Amino acid sequence: MDFFVQILVGGLSIGFLYGLSAMGFVMIFKSSSVLNFAHGELLAIGAYFFLAFVTWAKLPILLSFLLALAACFLLGIIIERILLRPLIGEPLIFVIMLTVGLAAMFKGLILLLWGGNLFTYPDFLPKALGVQWGIVRIPPVYGATLIIGTVFLVLFGLFFKFSSQGIYMRSVADNQRAALSLGVHVKRVFALSWAIAALVAGMSGIVLGIINGVNVHDLSAIGLKVFPVVILGGLDSIGGAIIGGIIIGLLENFTSGYLSPSLRDVVPYVVLVLILLLKPYGLFGLKEIERV
Amino acid sequence: MHPCGNFRERYEQEIKVFSTDFGRLWAGVGFVLLLAVVPLLATPYTLYIVNTIGIAAIAVIGLNILIGFTGQISLGHGAFFGVGAYAAAILSTALGLPLIVSVPAAGLITALIGMIFGIPSGRLKGLYLTIATLAGQFIIEYVLIHWESLTQGTMGITLPPARLLGLPIRGDLGFYYLIFASLAGMGWIAVNLVRTRYGRAFIAIRDNDRAAEGMGIPIFRYKLLSFGISSFYAGFAGALWAYYMGSITAEPFNLGLSVEYIAMVIIGGLGSISGSIFGAVFITLLNEGLRFMTGILMNWGFISQSGLNIAPLREFVFGLAIVLFILLEPRGLAELWRIVRSNFRLWPFSY
Structure with missing residues (x-):
């Protein structure tokens, strides 16, 4: 029973992280239908920005957090403006390969500047965030993750529901042509959604860095884990991303606990193929996939 | 004229x-x-490079039939290449088949595997299919490493020395002739394939799948066929590679290899058989050139003293090449070649 509970809690917390990492991916897909293979590298860039502000510039934690997020926001705008806008209307393979090329560039750049070593942030979280229930011990980092994640979810929920820009973004996601004819500045919405998605990715990267340490190979591997998560949850559903993440996290942990640790990395992809064959729009996605 | x-x-x-x-x-x-x-003229090192280019070109021609002519994207061709390599290795060690049987047989086995992973194309298109093949890549990689009774896991398999019709194939030069004879044959088949009813059906599916269906092309069957043919090419190339290397492990057949092949297709030119060869030449030479450059730069005084590791520069430049080609010349080297040629042909009256 102890073992079961440990696995359950471990799976939930990993799954929550997957969900958090997948949020930015879903946001980009929802507004501009781009499948972003550079997502893991965007996570890594956020984590390394934070690292640079904290350890090199020695700025206070909160200030460096905000600066790192601002830098990611800018990077998102730059990527959309320079690289993706010329590709609007081009075939899918070009858009996919552009993000693949971008991923290689970012990864090379990070390795060039920091190398492939594991970095850790200075310990700054208050101990009070940790929780101990009987045998289940939740370390402070997971408490902090839960709080940061929930805050961001609520903030973005409010943003999409009430702010005018958020409503524009939803309208573009819903029907691009109709939004265009009603006077929504679709290009600005694309730029904004890349900026926000890069910001969310940067935030997730920082959280992952706090928990596992910062390493570009690990973080870009999580960028590929995002695919089963978002397909399970539905490619265009942010809530689905969180739930998909939790399911995949639980699945991974139970497989490695009860079956075989080596199966852990392949099970999400087996699930991915099954979902694609049986229910390709996922649990919460829009059922508008064209069948041929 | x-x-x-x-x-x-x-x-x-x-x-x-x-x-x-x-x-x-x-x-x-x-x-x-x-x-x-x-x-x-060639030294053993240049022959090795040329042979690598030849093998990659065979795989890329196959991938171009799938991506450039049928419009289906596969992120699993690195793994399919590995399946071909393992199939050839197992057929030649466990069953003792000669090269002339085991290489085409490896191609056929890979075609079968490729068609299995192409089944999702019956229901999915575009990016959903891409994700399905991505999953295929990871699943095949896992099986190659963990099905130890068949693939000997991380130990790898050592192949017997290659013999063709009783003659031993020795060294880089022997393989040079084998590889380029295969490349010529496979290229000839591909060039003619796209002119047949099958090739024209592929192109119709790429351009508009609904219209193709409306004109009576059974698109699921043709998509599967395209997956099969392109995996056959990948498996054939993988089998040649296994014989050339002499021993194989599952390590090289990762997602990076798949990405490299797609990069060759795009940089060479989508939907162009000669472009596939240009792409294989370009990316292989780029890799080797960058390896050479970083080797020189590493020995420069101030860089080696500063402790800067510039090996990742290769990854950066590889990504940059893909991005620049997509933004500046999306039709690739084949198009540049056509422009140069037509300029010469029309010179000095460029009307």
Whole structure:
């Protein structure tokens, strides 16, 4: 029973992280239908920005957090403006390969500047965030993750529901042509959604860095884990991303606990193929996939 | 000579491979030069590079049939290449089959596997299919490493020395002839395949799948066929690679290899058989050139003293090449080649 509970809690917390990492991916897909293979590298860039502000510039934690997020926001705008806008209307393979090329560039750049070593942030979280229930011990980092994640979810929920820009973004996601004819500045919405998605990715990267340490190979591997998560949850559903993440996290942990640790990395992809064959729009996605 | 206008009257004239005898002559001369002169001039290292290019070109021609002609994206071709390599290794060690049987058989086995992973294309298109093949890549990689009774896991398999029809194939030069004879054969098949009803059906599916269905093309069957053919090419190339290397492990057949092949297709030119070869040449030379450059830069005083590791520069430049080609010349080297050629042809009157 102890073992079961440990696995359950471990799976939930990993799954929550997957969900958090997948949020930015879903946001980009929802507004501009781009499948972003550079997502893991965007996570890594956020984590390394934070690292640079904290350890090199020695700025206070909160200030460096905000600066790192601002830098990611800018990077998102730059990527959309320079690289993706010329590709609007081009075939899918070009858009996919552009993000693949971008991923290689970012990864090379990070390795060039920091190398492939594991970095850790200075310990700054208050101990009070940790929780101990009987045998289940939740370390402070997971408490902090839960709080940061929930805050961001609520903030973005409010943003999409009430702010005018958020409503524009939803309208573009819903029907691009109709939004265009009603006077929504679709290009600005694309730029904004890349900026926000890069910001969310940067935030997730920082959280992952706090928990596992910062390493570009690990973080870009999580960028590929995002695919089963978002397909399970539905490619265009942010809530689905969180739930998909939790399911995949639980699945991974139970497989490695009860079956075989080596199966852990392949099970999400087996699930991915099954979902694609049986229910390709996922649990919460829009059922508008064209069948041929 | 080219006439200054379109005077074709029949379909046969329209689908000719060589529009003039001059072009056909030069293609023949070039091929003879390739087989006769290159081995005389080449050192073992350059022969190794040329052989790697030849093997990659076979796999990329296959991938181009899938991506460039049928419009289906596969992120699993690195793994399919690995399946071919393992199939050849297992057939030649466990069953003792000779090279002339085991290489095509490896291609057929890979075609079967490729068709299995192409089944999702019956229900999915576009990016959903891409994700399905991505999953295929990871699943095949896992099986290659963990099915130890068959693939010997991380130990790898050592192949017997290659013999073709009783003659031993020795060294880089022997493989040079084998690889380029295969490349010529496979290229010839591919060029002619796209002119047949099958190739034209592939192109119809790429351009508009609903219209293709409406014209009576059973698109699921043709998509599967395209997956099969392109995996056959990948498996054939993988089998040659396994014989060439002499021993194989599952390590090289990762997502990076799949990405590299797609990069070759795009940089070479989507939907162009000669472009596939240009792409394989470009990316392989880029890799080798960057390895050479970083080797020199590492030994420069101030860089080695600063402790900067510049090996990742290769990854950066690889990504940059993909991005620049997509943004500046999305039709790839084949298009650049066509522009250069037509400039020469029309010079000095570029009308």
